[in-house]
Amino acid sequence: MAIASAVATPSFDRSDPRAVRRAVRTGAHAGHTAGLAPGYVQGNVCILPRDFADDFFVYCQRNPRPCPLLGATDPGDPRLPALAEDFDIRTDVPRYRVFRDGEFVEDVTDIRHLWRDDLVAFVLGCSFSFEEALMEAGLPLRYVEQGKNVPMFLTNIDTAPAGRFHGKMVVSMRPFTPAGAIRAVQITTRFPTVHGAPVHIGKPELIGIEDINRPWVGDPTEVREDELPVFWACGVTPQSVVRNARPPLCITHTPGHMVVTDVKNASLAVL
Amino acid sequence: MAIASAVATPSFDRSDPRAVRRAVRTGAHAGHTAGLAPGYVQGNVCILPRDFADDFFVYCQRNPRPCPLLGATDPGDPRLPALAEDFDIRTDVPRYRVFRDGEFVEDVTDIRHLWRDDLVAFVLGCSFSFEEALMEAGLPLRYVEQGKNVPMFLTNIDTAPAGRFHGKMVVSMRPFTPAGAIRAVQITTRFPTVHGAPVHIGKPELIGIEDINRPWVGDPTEVREDELPVFWACGVTPQSVVRNARPPLCITHTPGHMVVTDVKNASLAVL
Numbered sequence: 001m002a003i004a005s006a007v008a009t010p011s012f013d014r015s016d017p018r019a020v021r022r023a024v025r026t027g028a029h030a031g032h033t034a035g036l037a038p039g040y041v042q043g044n045v046c047i048l049p050r051d052f053a054d055d056f057f058v059y060c061q062r063n064p065r066p067c068p069l070l071g072a073t074d075p076g077d078p079r080l081p082a083l084a085e086d087f088d089i090r091t092d093v094p095r096y097r098v099f100r101d102g103e104f105v106e107d108v109t110d111i112r113h114l115w116r117d118d119l120v121a122f123v124l125g126c127s128f129s130f131e132e133a134l135m136e137a138g139l140p141l142r143y144v145e146q147g148k149n150v151p152m153f154l155t156n157i158d159t160a161p162a163g164r165f166h167g168k169m170v171v172s173m174r175p176f177t178p179a180g181a182i183r184a185v186q187i188t189t190r191f192p193t194v195h196g197a198p199v200h201i202g203k204p205e206l207i208g209i210e211d212i213n214r215p216w217v218g219d220p221t222e223v224r225e226d227e228l229p230v231f232w233a234c235g236v237t238p239q240s241v242v243r244n245a246r247p248p249l250c251i252t253h254t255p256g257h258m259v260v261t262d263v264k265n266a267s268l269a270v271l
Numbered sequence: 272m273a274i275a276s277a278v279a280t281p282s283f284d285r286s287d288p289r290a291v292r293r294a295v296r297t298g299a300h301a302g303h304t305a306g307l308a309p310g311y312v313q314g315n316v317c318i319l320p321r322d323f324a325d326d327f328f329v330y331c332q333r334n335p336r337p338c339p340l341l342g343a344t345d346p347g348d349p350r351l352p353a354l355a356e357d358f359d360i361r362t363d364v365p366r367y368r369v370f371r372d373g374e375f376v377e378d379v380t381d382i383r384h385l386w387r388d389d390l391v392a393f394v395l396g397c398s399f400s401f402e403e404a405l406m407e408a409g410l411p412l413r414y415v416e417q418g419k420n421v422p423m424f425l426t427n428i429d430t431a432p433a434g435r436f437h438g439k440m441v442v443s444m445r446p447f448t449p450a451g452a453i454r455a456v457q458i459t460t461r462f463p464t465v466h467g468a469p470v471h472i473g474k475p476e477l478i479g480i481e482d483i484n485r486p487w488v489g490d491p492t493e494v495r496e497d498e499l500p501v502f503w504a505c506g507v508t509p510q511s512v513v514r515n516a517r518p519p520l521c522i523t524h525t526p527g528h529m530v531v532t533d534v535k536n537a538s539l540a541v542l
Contacts, residue, residue, distance in 0.1 A: 228474070
């Protein structure tokens, strides 16, 4: 077991975004990206055929909280130099989720065999960027401390439809003391391109969450008596609406397995 | 009754801060100042003998959330031209509250007979300034709509002591929907000199408030099922700590009966 574990996590410079991408590209790293390349923007991924991509562009524009668009490739071009010079969307995500006709098919670690001339890749901002700012401000993130994935919930909040894309918003939840929640609103407001301020606070039942201890994806996180659950729009929302749009092919990242860019988190702060 | 009412509220330009002060000064207006001179800063007042004023300066510096200092007079000088050229602290507050040895004595509408050469008057920022910004952003203030005074509560939150001044923080409470509460944090953060962001949200019992329907001063305001109570540090806090400091004389405004200045609310916004 010790040997298998060592083989699964070979050595690479976990602080350097280029080294992380290289490790992902070569298959040396296929796990979560939480804590990797600290200080650098990580992104949600959604890849669609050009026909659906046109609708998705509009969907992102109308739903900037769950879908803050950091960049999109040209059709068939796997590069996105604005986010990283060496970037290749076909190999640089640790784990991909493949959907056909809106249904989940499989998770894979490479999509070169699935790439087509008509595919457009979208990279959306991710809460890892603002979480760094929260931790720097001294606010604890329980799920990070416990080495778990953030809990995510499907809400009853309608997103603004665009063409064939429509559906409910997915949110991530982090518990804070009331004073911590106020500070978290202030800090995340500074980062509109990575989901920005929370969309809800304190009353999960009002947004259709029946059991705060049973997330839709991710791991459960305790909300203590002296804490409020705080909810942010989540970049996993496309994985919910793609079920309604039913494109023949859609490839996303697997939750928590983000693409690592060369863009600095601090460069996204608006204030 | 109709005639008495007409006599009690004679005509003056309620939109002009100078006209409001003149009406207060001449005894034509001795009521609440909510809604008067919209757009202009209103202030909490605390007047102390010089000996205690030195401690109070430090107290304000250490407690900027409840005691954001907008200005202080020179000892014995009732003027404060930085806030209004014609300002006279002895006559320009609609209703004063007189404390002797920390105990409430009486409410009066003029303190010329109490003025002394060693008195220093402090003017502290008031939530009326940020409430205007909240209403402009479309957030409803129930107590304003109902023509009532904001509910204020004595909490278990210790203020930072300075000399003889020490005690618990007083807070004001406004109910908002969760999304409204998040917006209210953003808006009031822009106004640090008028209490700034909330100090608490959602769980009154954690700050020592036993019954949200029974304020310490002000009127009760309903908090509905789909709302959170949001709490801001309140400029009535000095009226609480003065009970502990027990100065031989202290004169404050009566809650809700503020001094109206010529400073624009918008000039206080930091962002």
